Amino acid sequence: IKHSVAIIGAGIAGLALARRLSGFAEVTIFEKSRGTGGRMATRRGEHGSFDHGAQYFTIRDPAFHDALEPMLDNGTVQAWSEPLHRMGADGQVEKLEDRSPRFVAVPSMTALAKSWASALNFQTETQIRKISGEPRRWLVETEDERFGPFDWVISSAPAPQTAALMPFKEPEQAMLREVRMNGCFTMMIRLPDDVLLPFNACQVEHDRLSWIGANNSKPERDAAPCIIVHANNEWAQTHLDSALDQVRENMLAALTTILPNLPLASAMNVALHRWRYASVEQPLGEAFLLDEDRQLAACGDWCMGNRVEAAFISGHRLGDALTSIIKENAA
Ligand code: FAD
Structure with a gap:
């Protein structure tokens, strides 16, 4: 049976991770907003279209x-x-x-995330407020719904939101507190x-x-x-x-x-x-945060710094680490 993985956040880091895990795990991405892409964003209105997050x-x-x-x-x-x-x-x-x-991305910055997202499994307009349950049987909760159990829960939300949401223990909590x-x-x-x-x-x-x-x-x-x-x-x-x-x-x-x-x-x-x-x-100074025993992890641009490419690398490298762990467990 494939491991089930909940990823919080459909920005570039969460999407890079989900892509890397597909085929190895059953992945569900929870995203609070209506669309994907996070800070690589475009706002369209009657006065035109603006890439209002990442510029390039x-x-x-x-x-x-x-x-x-x-x-x-x-x-x-x-x-x-x-x-x-x-x-x-x-x-x-x-x-x-x-x-x-x-x-x-063309015709707007959101096009990249949209292209990746089409092959992935999503719950949009779903803001996760709490992670409950126990290691390897995690439950992911919104205000009025509960999803799971999941073997793994991974947050790709910005560090302060990840710190508030995820049931990390020390030293991970202390490491998250250092990120600004x-x-x-x-x-x-x-x-x-x-x-x-x-x-x-x-x-x-x-x-x-x-x-x-x-x-x-x-x-x-x-x-x-x-x-x-x-x-x-x-x-x-x-x-x-x-x-x-x-x-x-x-x-x-x-x-x-x-x-x-x-x-x-x-x-x-x-x-x-x-x-x-x-x-x-x-930044955190490491590509991702991982508590292998409790099967919790986090990724995002805040791990290595400030850029779309850093967000991708964080999600992708966490995906590499998790696929090795999942393969070892299966062997
Ligand atoms: P995010 O894109 O923030 O993704 C996190 C996702 O998690 C979001 O979609 C959010 O809605 C979701 N989320 C958070 N909490 C929850 C929850 N509880 N439940 C469900 N979903 C949740 N980078 C460059 O390379 N070049 C630039 O020119 C550039 N300019 C920038 C300009 C601005 C104004 C901004 C804001 C950023 C800029 N960046 C730039 C940085 C770049 O946008 C980010 O580094 C990158 O997009 C971060 O991706 P991420 O996946 O780590 O995080």
């Missing part, structure tokens, strides 16, 4: 490259070849030397047609802002100018519970000072998204 990703790891190869072939993953700029604290903009190519994540705000601005930015991708050194990008400059997006502005993570962390209107005004004021010619007064819409756990300030 690198493909340096061979396993990540292998997993993406079919999508690189069929165009679901494409290079975003816009030059990357950097605006210094003095407002000067320079074009950065080309580093690793930057990739995006910061919030972020993403402002999504729809400008009138024909407005051009002085750049389409720019890291910003500013006490309130960290990134300005034109979503419409990515491959196969809508042509209308859809501008993404990310807050500086430290500033966001100290304003996480401020009123959203106030945060938006603060970010708009900062944008006006650094790009005074941008016709913000004629913006057709300015929306704001709050990410409570956006980036990793202090």
Whole structure:
């Protein structure tokens, strides 16, 4: 009989893990939101489409490259070849030397997760609130439903949510407490047609802002100018519970000072998204967390750091470890 595995979270880490385990275990993924992809996200509305989480990703790891190869072939993953700029604290903009190519999913960042998710077993709109039962017979509970028993439960939620949810003991709890994540705000601005930015991708050194990008400059997006502005993570962390209107005004004021010619007064819409756990300030320093005796584990970008690729590697390597354990148990 195959091991049954519950995975909490359908971001890139949870999906990478589920893909690696398929064939070895009976996997069910529980995801609190309506869709998959987690922080690799797209918001669509009447004012256009905005990748409001991860802007792009690198493909340096061979396993990540292998997993993406079919999508690189069929165009679901494409290079975003816009030059990357950097605006210094003095407002000067320079074009950065080309580093690793930057990739995006097409036609929106959610396309990658959707493509992987189609072969996996999901419960969406299912927020897990409690793990009960006992080792090897874990129950996974929402407010009014209970699933299981499962041999293994694995969380791919951000570290603070994983710490609150999972019945880890020491030393895992202490290790989770050491991980620090910061919030972020993403402002999504729809400008009138024909407005051009002085750049389409720019890291910003500013006490309130960290990134300005034109979503419409990515491959196969809508042509209308859809501008993404990310807050500086430290500033966001100290304003996480401020009123959203106030945060938006603060970010708009900062944008006006650094790009005074941008016709913000004629913006057709300015929306704001709050990410409570956006980036990793202090990672775990190991690829995943595993309590083999009690059959609990956790993965996510917070293990190795801050990027889509790190999230994939964490889920994939945990999958490698679990398949070895499952094979040993079967032998
Ligand atoms: P997540 O994507 O957070 O997935 C966790 C999932 O768990 C979520 O879907 C969540 O809904 C679900 N979940 C949580 N709790 C529960 C529960 N109790 N029950 C059920 N489901 C639950 N990375 C880059 O490489 N390049 C970038 O340019 C970049 N820019 C970024 C900009 C922003 C604003 C943000 C927020 C992130 C950015 N990142 C970037 C980081 C990148 O998005 C993340 O590293 C990566 O997507 C994390 O994947 P994950 O699977 O570890 O976590």
